Amino acid sequence: MNVLRNLDRRVIYVLLFLLVLYPLVKPMGLPVSVGPWTQGSFDYINNLKAGDLVVVSFDYSSGGAPDVDPQAVVVVKHLFKKGVRIVGTAFVDQGVLFANKVFDAWQKQGKKPGVDFVNLGYLAGGETAVAAFGNNPLKAFPKDNNGNDTASMPIMQGVKTAADFKLIAAFATGAPGPSEWVRQVVTKYKTPYMAGLVTVMAPGAEPYLQSKQMIGLLAGLRGAAEYETALKEPGTAAAGMDAQSMGHVVIIVFVILGNILYLLDKPKKAKA
Template identity: 35%
Template sequence: MAAVNGEWGYRAMTFRRLAVLDSRIVYAAVFLSILLPLWRPLGLSISVSQGTFDVYEVVDSLSQDDTVIVSPSFAPSSEAEVYPQMEAILRHLLARKARVAFVNLNVEGRMYAEKAMTTLAPEFGYNYGEDYVILPFTPGLETAVASISDDFLGTYERDAYGTPLTETGALAGIRSINDFALVVDFNTGDTTIYYIQHAKPRGIPVIAGASGVTVPYLTPYLATGQLSGLIGGLRGAAEYETAIDNPGMALAAMDAQSLSHASILALIGLGNAAYFLAKRDDARTTRRSRQSNGGELK
């Protein structure tokens, strides 16, 4: 009987050890699940969801005379998810020949606007000042959006490089926020909500690209129509790249996201299996121990 107890005790201990697996093994599993698909892509296909198609439709309806506000309101922490969205939508905007005004609500915005246009402007024949303008960092977040919506030219007299806006052809016809055809906000926080609260009531459609964790906060505004379209996370960017038929960095990274999500789910499954097996064996060990000691249990 003692041997049996020892065997069950050993199994329970093994499962218990598995339930508290060394963190380094978990980290290695996640690391490999990200690294391997980047090295050897799986080529998993991505379908375009209705939400992404709605954003595509809004951008595709723009004409050559339209001027659009693009607001890169994200930081390097979310760059991997949001920057591919921005590049994909900018590609579409530039293909539609829309003029672009970059509004920067955080300090990082200008750097992303410059980074994107360094690549895209030569490709689409865009000239700074004539076809697009980068506006200076505007502090205050909601108050900044309120100020831009209330009095655009009062908020901005010059662009980020000190040129008066009246001398930039891209914003020649702009007198107020009402002269813009669309606001596209790329965010990891509340900036889209500020545009919905202050620009949307003036009749300007708002679309957004958001990091995966921000999407749940914005979906209520989609249902009410206050937000005309939303793409979320790396998958949203990959879907948009598929929609514009221009595979880029998001599609390349989707396999890594697929396997990393799968590895986390597998780890949750393994953790639960170990937990239940350890619990079951604990119960068996206790029962057998009682039987051998007093024989109360039959």
């Protein structure tokens, strides 16, 4: 017990590193069930028709990207598989890096810019920029990320306000997040909205789900893995779930061990 009492934190670090690394090298293939938050998003997108127009907003930075980027990747995949047209935006400066990566990959697979999708790039201003986009997307983004005139693009014909989109799927690691989108766009234009968030943000966004201001929510890497499972196309997120499981188990074991020591030492401390 004394060994445990005096355990160096570096031992904990090494144990965690090895146990999280192991399933990445040798996958365990643990099953991932699809939760109600993810199912809501999947069902809504699955019922969209070819030619429908949706917004995918890449509002995340590179720090939270391992949690959120797989969500955006799998949702864009589903949308394109359905033949849905995508208007890509970024209201966080680094978001445009990820938008470029996703759309460039699809362009190589034959999707046409200006017709099947448009990457509008980054607009500064956070919540104000979201409001400006909702009011008039063409005025907010007169040019796309490559400097092309958006008003003349086939994909933007008939777009006057955010009400002209069938869905807004916004992936965020902070602001603008659900609160900003709900305040500035969902309440005003009644556009259906789903969010993809880092895990820690998800509990705070749940009230919007119950009030039906959000049609679905993907929470962290788990949300992406659930979506991949629902789409029956396991990808990077599903592969990462084994490692996340091991991380959770290690933390739980440490909490139990820590508390056993605490309860054993408690009477001694009380006597002293």
